[in-house]
Amino acid sequence: MADKTTLKQLISIFTSFFRIGLFTFGGGYAMVPIIAKEVVEKKKWIGEDEMTDILAVAQSVPGAIAINTSVLVGYKVARVKGSVAAILGTVLPSFFVILTIAVFFRKFGELPVVKSVFAGIRAAIVALIFTAAFRISRSAVRDRIGLVIAAVAIVLVILGVHGVLLIIGGALSGLAIYLLYPRKAAQVLGKAGNGNGNGNS
Numbered sequence: 539m540a541d542k543t544t545l546k547q548l549i550s551i552f553t554s555f556f557r558i559g560l561f562t563f564g565g566g567y568a569m570v571p572i573i574a575k576e577v578v579e580k581k582k583w584i585g586e587d588e589m590t591d592i593l594a595v596a597q598s599v600p601g602a603i604a605i606n607t608s609v610l611v612g613y614k615v616a617r618v619k620g621s622v623a624a625i626l627g628t629v630l631p632s633f634f635v636i637l638t639i640a641v642f643f644r645k646f647g648e649l650p651v652v653k654s655v656f657a658g659i660r661a662a663i664v665a666l667i668f669t670a671a672f673r674i675s676r677s678a679v680r681d682r683i684g685l686v687i688a689a690v691a692i693v694l695v696i697l698g699v700h701g702v703l704l705i706i707g708g709a710l711s712g713l714a715i716y717l718l719y720p721r722k723a724a725q726v727l728g729k730a731g732n733g734n735g736n737g738n739s
Contacts, residue, residue, distance in 0.1 A: 551612055556627035559629070568666040
């Protein structure tokens with residue numbers, strides 16, 4: 539029975555990420571709100587705070603954020619097998635779609651109607667990215683200190699500071715707050731603990 543349950547779970551992970559990979563244009567950050575809606579709201583595999591932590595890790599290591607997120611969510615749900623199922627579900631649609639588009643583009647990419655279609659797609663992707671940023675901000679920015687860190691990070695992004703440096707700076711800021719203001723840190727962490735939702739442990 540355990541094997542059947544595991545297989546069913548792996549199939550569910552694969553099909554969920556396959557759907558996301560198949561119907562989400564823009565990749566990367568455009569996939570984030572779709573992944574979050576699927577694994578947090580629909581499947582309830584993880585909580586919203588866990589999703590925010592996963593996105594932070596996925597962004598801070600090498601590789602595409604959508605692939606990294608898939609691996610981490612899959613591992614959270616079903617360990618190594620879950621990661622494999624998630625990454626296959628994410629990658630396979632892209633592989634086949636991009637292969638098809640490559641053939642298509644070679645023949646028809648310069649046609650005005652094709653350029654118009656992709657111009658519309660690019661505009662829609664902007665909305666998806668903003669949605670991802672809004673979703674993350676709701677669980678990541680919990681107090682004035684978090685708001686200040688986020689505001690400073692936005693300014694530094696505009697100034698061209700590398701994302702890895704921003705992540706390191708954010709980590710050091712969190713550590714400093716934990717060491718200098720333990721009560722404040724405990725209060726914020728307590729709020730985070732209360733917002734984990736119904737995710738599996």
